[in-house]
Amino acid sequence: MLPKALSREQAQLRADTPGCQHIVHFNNAGAALVTKDVLETQKAFLDAEAGHGGYETATAQAEALKRPYYELGKLLNCSSDNIAILQSATAAWMQVFYGIPFQKGDRILTSVHEYAANYIAYLQVVKRTGAVIEVIPETEQNDVDIQALEHSILHGKGRPALLAFTHIATNSGRVYSADAIGAVAKRHKVPFLLDACQSIGQMPLDVAKIGCNWLTGTSRKYLRGPRGVGFLFASDEAMKHFEPGTLDMCGAEWTSESEYRMQPGAKRYEQYERNFAAVAGLGVAVQYANELGVDWIWERVQHLAAELRVNLARLPGVTVHDRGTLLCGIVSFSKDGVAPARIQAALLEKNINVHRSARSSTRLDFERRQLPESVVRASVHYYNSGEEIDQLVQAVWEAQ
Template identity: 75%
Template sequence: MSTVAQRSRDLPQLRADTPGCQHIIHFNNAGAALPIKEVVDIQHAFLDSEALCGGYETVITETEALQLAYNELATMLNCSARNIAILQSATAAWMQVFYGIPFQSGDRILTGVHEYAANYIAFLQVAKRTGAKIEVIPETADNDVNLEALEHSIVHGQGRPALLAFTHIPTNSGRVYSAEGIGAIAKRHGVPFLLDACQSVGQMPLNVAKLGCNWLSGTSRKYLRGPRGVGFLYASDKAMQQSEPAALDMWGAEWVTGGQYRLQPGARRYEQYERCFAAVAGLGVAARYANELGVDWIWERVQELAAELRSRLRSIPGVTVHDRGRLLCGIVSFTKDGVDSAQMKAFLLKKMINVSISPMTSTRLDFEKHGLPESVVRASVHYYNSSADIEQLAQAVSDAHQ
């Protein structure tokens, strides 16, 4: 496929590049965004080649297509391609880091109020196995992570601060944590920092040098608009010197003698060989598309649409918008009096409008802190959404009743 020097930011063209826009109004981009046609096409072509020529053989002949994801993600994150690993999911990437850290009894894992359930369950499991402790850093009045409290905990807390593990943007709300602030503190005190960027990659600019993270995990299927079943990891050179991946195979390491193995250079050590290579190729195309549009422009567009949606929802009697924060993104969470979240989702789907639900079990600490109901409706915008889409959603929400 030819590289387009500059993608059109024209809304009709963006929607033409997104076949799903002809069939559905999609506000579930924080779950799985509608894919770009080029992404679907390259996956079909890759699978056809595997069927006609063989799976291993296609990997050899399509080296350039498979390398694209590494190169484009490196461009997006401002790092080298050698610092990028591609895995089966963002969760797999995150776990390769987390479970590879040699926690000991009394070690402290510092995290945030809005931490995602999958990560927090891993904290609980490691605490149970090793005696490590979980410490939740409080938030400021404007619902950002309290950086003063974080630094105080590192300096004065009881036990070694073994890891800062924070989610950049929660699954249930539009607020954005100050990852750069966390990274600066982590660097100042030499504490490793693992950033879950699943909801931020592809939505907002991410520069790992400025973020100061040792590792960053991300997914293809959300704001990057790539395939499902593939994720990635950024690992700094320093991080790769400090700990090993949780699991190794003969792709991530080499068996050099009967009693020794040697890690592969670079972030490839975090990978396992067997992946959906068609999805890797699709991820590369999706990341290139975002880079050509410009992530700065994407971020500005998404924030504008989200602000428009919040304003429109607040004008509807009985609707409460639950996003609170110093900086808000494309995720908009809301409820309507007398209509539970599952009912709202089902009603909207009948109108050919996709939204999602965030239950308390996804970010329990955050729900409990803010006294939220058992679940909230999550409508997440992307740059291909239009004001007409927003108006149709708002009208449908207004019409919904028990």
């Protein structure tokens, strides 16, 4: 059981989070509450832009705009030269995916719990090129089936052109074994793109250990940064063989009438225009996570989520849908006879934020597990308290 009294450390975390004064926030997998330092950084940057000009502020705040590169490098165990900052995680992911020269018969290997934005891109490339999507099944423990993945690479028809996996699904708490996927990718020299939107900020990620060629993430979720900014890790090996999907005058230099030269590092994936205030805020957010320590964050998040699952499962008519050997801070559930939209609305009336995951967000997983059209998604973070978990569970019990 979680202690109901806050420790001094937990009280400080909540004091650092202005939103905790007004709302019980269990939508951290959507957009977590930012810290006051992140908020003040953005406000100050916008004030400077309004008072002195956008270009001039970017020049004056050059150090603040460099911070996310080295803080993300520290978080992911890579060089800052391997980090690119973009407008969103989707923009980062697309820069990688559409830079791969798929041909007819090439296979895109992905998973049962792949996210809709990614899968739609697969379908578009299939339509354009004649590439093929192959969905790797799960084990009985609801992890990606590594043996099936390796068998597909070795014996499948057509070239395995890309392993593209989402680390944590948007609709479920289960975590895939990214390290095991990376080992297979390395062994067979198949490029590996990992969507880490839901994992970065809540659990340790080491790109050297994972062995991915690219990793994409967002600011707004478990890193507690601003909306409107995402990022990408690109390995040196990947940059030797693949160009970004698009290039502009930020990612490349126009060197002659008929030639261009890409930036030497991951900045080649970037585009000129971004939300610079959000970039500065991201740097502060990642620094905060690094100072807390991601190992401590992961332990705290898992503890809170486990407590929430146990308490929800005790309620009459409530089914918790998370299955897997390793579960994270996302808790998905439904209640007999009460639509998820009604549960969400009833909780909001009590100043409790949750979200809903719809079938269209992870269609393959919903259909294979025969889930309802949508499920309630309550996602915890380290600043949540045991008392807030009790409030959520009580509100779900009362919802009708």
